Amino acid sequence: MASKTTSGSKITWNMAVIVGIVAALTVITAILYANRGVPDQSATPGAPRNETPTISTPSNTEVNPDSRIVVAISIDGLNPDAFDMVSAESAPNITKVLTQGATTLNARTSSQSTETLPNHAGMLTGREVTGQQGHGVKRNRDNGKTIANDAKQYVPSIFDVAHDHGLRTAFFAEKDKFAFFARSWDKKNGAADSIGEDNGRSKIDTSRIASAKTITDEAKEAINAQETDLIFLHLSGTDKAGHKYGWLSHEYLNAFLEIDGLLGTLLDAAEESERPVSFLITSDHGGAPDKENHKKTELLANNRIPFIAYGGGVAQGADLYLLNPKRENPQTEVAHDPAVPVIRNMDVANTALTLLGLPSLSKTASAEWPALVLD
Secondary structure, three states: OHHHHHHHHHHHHHHHHHHHHHHHHHHHHHHHHHHHOOOOOOOOOOOOOOOOOOEEOOOOOOOOOOOOEEEEEEEOOOOHHHHHHOOOOOOHHHHHHHHHOEEEEEEEOOOOOOOHHHHHHHHHHOOOOOOOOOOOOOOOOOOOOOHHHHHOOOOOOHHHHHHHOOOOEEEEEOOHHHHHHHHHOOOOOOOOOOOOOOOOOOOOOEEEEOOHHHHHHHHHHHHHHOOOOEEEEEEOHHHHHHHHHOEOOHHHHHHHHHHHHHHHHHHHHHHHOOOOEEEEEEOOOOOOEOOOOOOOOOOHHHHEEEEEEEEOOOOOOEEHHHHOOOOOOOOOOOOOOOOOOOOEOOHHHHHHHHHOOOOOOOOOOHHHOOOOOOO
16 A cells, blocks of 8 residues: 555656646746747847738728828938938939928927937827927837826827828838837727727727838838828838948948938839829938937937928928928027927928828927928
8 A cells, every 4th residue: 555655646746747847838938929029129220120010900991082192201310411412313212302392401300309219209299208298208219118108198199180080091110119109009009089980999000110121112002002091101221320330421321322212112102193192201310420329419410300291282392491481490500499490300290180181289399380381
C-alpha cells in the first residue's frame, strides 16, 4: 500500500508541474502578443516598423458626383526654403501646386510647439496645445491612450464633423506613433453621433499606417473609388532625412523630390476624378539648416512652414495673405502670440471643413480667427 501511495503522489506532482508550465507559457504568450502592437518610439522618426492592416468600414452612402473631395497632406518637417533649392523640372508637382494654387511659404506652426504630435493634433482639431480649449497633446510619442485622456475631455476632430454629417473619411500616416490619432477616434473611443442618422462612433472609416508608397497608393485608390470625402495623408521622408543628415542637406532635398513624385500620383488621380478635388498641403514644423532636430521653439526656421491650397474652389497663383488681409503676415517674426491671427497649420481643420460645406469646429483657437478665403 505504501508503494502505491508514493506512486500516486509522483503522478500528482508531475501533473502539477505540467499544469504550471502550461500556465506560465500562456502568460508569456499573452504578454508577447500584447506588446507586439506597441512600436518602439525611441527610434529616429521615419517609415513605420510595424505596418498596420487597412481598417475600413463598408460604404452604404450614396455619393453626390458634384460634391468635393478634400485631401489634406502634411509633409513632415518641411522647411519652405526647400522650394527654392529644387528646380521646376525636378519637382514638377510641387511647382504646379505652388504656382497654380493659393499659397504662402510664411505660415507658422502651433505658437506653443514645434513637435510632430502636438502640431498634427492641431491640424486635426483646430486647437492649440494648451489653454481652456487646448487639445492637451504635449508629448511627441504614442502613450497608448487618446487625445481625450490628454485634454481631460472628448476632443472632436475634422473626422467627427465629416463622419457625423454622413461623409466618409480616411487617415493615412507613415509613423507608428500616429496610431495615437487613429485610436482617439475609433469605434471604441469616438463620440456618439448626435447629428441626423447614427453613423456610429468610429469617425475614421479607413485608416492605415504604412510606408509612403503604400499609403499614397491607398489614398489614390480612395480618390479613384469616389466614395471618400475627406482624406488626411502624412508623409515623413523629409523629416527622416532632416534628423539623419540635417535640414536642407543633399539627402533632405532628395527626400523632398521623392515626395514630389508621390504628390504627382495624387494629382493624376484628381485630374481623372469625376468629383472636384481640393488639396491642402502644410507641415508640422520646419528645421534649421545643418541642424538635426527642431525642438527649439525660438528658432524661426523651426516655426516657419508652407500652407498651400490647390484645386477646386481655390484661386490660381494667389498669395494667401493678400487673399486674407485680416490675417497678419508675421514676416520674420516667430509669432508666439496665439492671439495674433497668422496663418498656421491648424487652419487645415476648419478650412477643410469649409471646402466640404460643413460647419467649423467651434470653440477652437482657429475658429476665433477670420476664416481663410481661398478664392
